[in-house]
Amino acid sequence: MIDYLVAISTIIAIQVLLTLGLSFQYGLTGLVNFGHVAFYALGAYSSALLTLAGWPMLAAMAVGVMLAVLASLLIGTATLRLREDYFAILTLGFSELLRLLLMNAREVTHGTLGIPGIPRPFVGWLAVSHQVIYLALVLAAMALAWVLCELLARSPLGRTLRAIRDDDQAAMALGKNVLAFRLTALAWGAALAAVAGSLWAHYVTYVVPDQFTPEITFYTWMAMIIGGPGSMLGAVWGTAALVTVVEGTRFVKDVLPMVDESKLAALRQVAIGLGLIFLTVYSRNPLRKRQQK
Amino acid sequence: MLAEFVHLTITGLLIASLLALGAVGLSLTFGVARFANVAHPDFMMLGAYGVFALNTLAGLPFGWAAVLGVLAATAIAVPVARLAYDKLPVSGTVQLLIISIGVSFALRHLVLFAFGSSLVQYAVPLQRPYIWGPVRLTVFQMLTLVVAAVLVISVHLLLTRTKLGRILRAMADNAVLCEITGADVNQARLAMWVIGVGLATVGGALYGLNLVIHPDMGWNLVIPIFSAAIIGGIGNPYGAMGGALVIGLVQEWSTLIIPSMYKEMIAFVAMAVCLMVRPRGLWGK
Numbered sequence: 001m002i003d004y005l006v007a008i009s010t011i012i013a014i015q016v017l018l019t020l021g022l023s024f025q026y027g028l029t030g031l032v033n034f035g036h037v038a039f040y041a042l043g044a045y046s047s048a049l050l051t052l053a054g055w056p057m058l059a060a061m062a063v064g065v066m067l068a069v070l071a072s073l074l075i076g077t078a079t080l081r082l083r084e085d086y087f088a089i090l091t092l093g094f095s096e097l098l099r100l101l102l103m104n105a106r107e108v109t110h111g112t113l114g115i116p117g118i119p120r121p122f123v124g125w126l127a128v129s130h131q132v133i134y135l136a137l138v139l140a141a142m143a144l145a146w147v148l149c150e151l152l153a154r155s156p157l158g159r160t161l162r163a164i165r166d167d168d169q170a171a172m173a174l175g176k177n178v179l180a181f182r183l184t185a186l187a188w189g190a191a192l193a194a195v196a197g198s199l200w201a202h203y204v205t206y207v208v209p210d211q212f213t214p215e216i217t218f219y220t221w222m223a224m225i226i227g228g229p230g231s232m233l234g235a236v237w238g239t240a241a242l243v244t245v246v247e248g249t250r251f252v253k254d255v256l257p258m259v260d261e262s263k264l265a266a267l268r269q270v271a272i273g274l275g276l277i278f279l280t281v282y283s284r285n286p287l288r289k290r291q292q293k
Numbered sequence: 294m295l296a297e298f299v300h301l302t303i304t305g306l307l308i309a310s311l312l313a314l315g316a317v318g319l320s321l322t323f324g325v326a327r328f329a330n331v332a333h334p335d336f337m338m339l340g341a342y343g344v345f346a347l348n349t350l351a352g353l354p355f356g357w358a359a360v361l362g363v364l365a366a367t368a369i370a371v372p373v374a375r376l377a378y379d380k381l382p383v384s385g386t387v388q389l390l391i392i393s394i395g396v397s398f399a400l401r402h403l404v405l406f407a408f409g410s411s412l413v414q415y416a417v418p419l420q421r422p423y424i425w426g427p428v429r430l431t432v433f434q435m436l437t438l439v440v441a442a443v444l445v446i447s448v449h450l451l452l453t454r455t456k457l458g459r460i461l462r463a464m465a466d467n468a469v470l471c472e473i474t475g476a477d478v479n480q481a482r483l484a485m486w487v488i489g490v491g492l493a494t495v496g497g498a499l500y501g502l503n504l505v506i507h508p509d510m511g512w513n514l515v516i517p518i519f520s521a522a523i524i525g526g527i528g529n530p531y532g533a534m535g536g537a538l539v540i541g542l543v544q545e546w547s548t549l550i551i552p553s554m555y556k557e558m559i560a561f562v563a564m565a566v567c568l569m570v571r572p573r574g575l576w577g578k
């Protein structure tokens with residue numbers, strides 16, 4: 001039972017990093033990023049490939065973060081001038097494109113077989129199980145990211161981002177470089193997602209392209225909407241609530257033994273879809289000011 | 294080489310007619326309802342599964358199964374679209390876009406729940422192709438091309454020659470002004486969903502006639518169909534036909550020079566380039 005709690009807490013803490021990044025992008029800045037999973041995948045695959053090539057964990061993570069930031073700047077520069085629905089479709093397409101590349105660039109990523117045997121840190125340390133030490137590391141990363149997000153959101157930068165979200169023309173008229181600020185927000189969220197991906201790779205010790213479907217993106221959207229877009233505290237508790245409920249439904253099969261596992265998994269996804277609709281209708285809309293114009 | 298080129302061109306035309314049936318409806322609903330409906334390709338998936346259920350599972354002959362399956366899928370999908378996009382107390386393109394993701398998710402996994410995740414196909418006999426020189430076509434492929442062409446022309450006639458078509462085009466232009474002139478906007482919106490969803494379910498039914506179907510097929514069509522609609526200038530149903538033709542043909546022709554596993558990237562790259570260079574689409578003003 002303790003093992004299970006440690007596992008759930010680790011998953012929640014990693015997912016919180018993703019939610020914080022998305023909340024920063026959408027809730028604070030109004031960027032409709034539907035390709036969040038791409039940056040997560042970049043972090044995970046960089047860590048997997050580089051640590052297996054003998055790099056230390058932190059250096060590999062740093063490379064993953066740099067790649068994710070570079071990718072976000074590239075997509076951002078190309079598409080952020082477009083309307084938000086075009087931006088959404090293009091980021092979604094980008095994440096699918098990356099998954100296709102991971103599946104097909106067999107020489108590097110081993111395609112759909114994935115990369116097993118990613119080293120897990122702290123194995124063999126004494127006294128406490130390495131799972132617990134890893135949880136401590138992940139929690140520390142989460143806490144650091146949370147504090148940084150809060151500080152950034154309250155800083156003049158955060159104020160400018162909110163102004164751009166509410167009325168980009170007014171912000172531009174005041175002399176703000178709207179594109180540069182949007183790129184900053186996009187890159188910061190991408191960096192957090194890459195850290196999450198790296199921590200995930202070292203936690204599960206293998207990566208396959210199937211782990212990086214758009215489902216991760218929409219799961220993150222739901223966690224963010226539960227906690228309230230733009231609220232960093234909300235990102236933490238929203239993620240915790242969502243993961244707890246979804247993981248909790250895995251126990252339903254003990255109550256209903258006649259429904260087989262794959263059908264139950266499908267029903268869980270139906271519930272996620274309906275939940276996303278319901279929450280979108282009944283939650284705060286960060287773009288309301290812009291749409292009222 | 295010539296034979297291969299002809300073969301790829303025919304495959305490209307087939308893919309293009311399937312994409313066109315999706316993209317025209319997507320473009321129409323985008324123009325009138327003003328949001329990107331990510332669940333639109335999942336309506337195609339519903340059409341394919343409607344025919345599959347009646348044909349393969351219930352054992353009806355293909356003709357009946359096709360007609361009844363398409364009708365059943367449309368009868369399910371239109372109320373879903375009305376409820377999710379017209380009746381909920383939301384406004385704003387981004388909110389409706391997120392809701393459409395939820396609709397797509399729920400539909401896909403409901404089908405997965407009902408029919409399982411395996412690849413399936415209709416219970417139709419294998420067709421022997423007719424051969425004219427390098428051209429090889431089966432009866433089903435000809436049926437696909439003809440049905441797609443007839444439907445696309447009917448939509449054109451409907452949009453240009455009927456009162457409903459005039460109202461729909463006026464709504465796409467300026468919804469408020471259209472309502473002021475006394476047009477029944479609500480009824481026109483219902484008609485728009487029936488037309489868009491109907492085209493999609495027929496497209497899905499034809500998809501199943503040419504390819505194997507699975508619950509993720511709608512999701513996999515999201516990028517090609519959006520690509521076709523955007524290249525044609527989204528909101529413009531005529532452009533969507535041209536866009537589908539471009540995507541279908543280029544995607545197949547590309548396999549002559551790049552590995553075929555990357556052909557799915559073509560649609561995305563075409564869409565990205567188009568949006569950066571000419572965001573109004575190839576035929577936009």
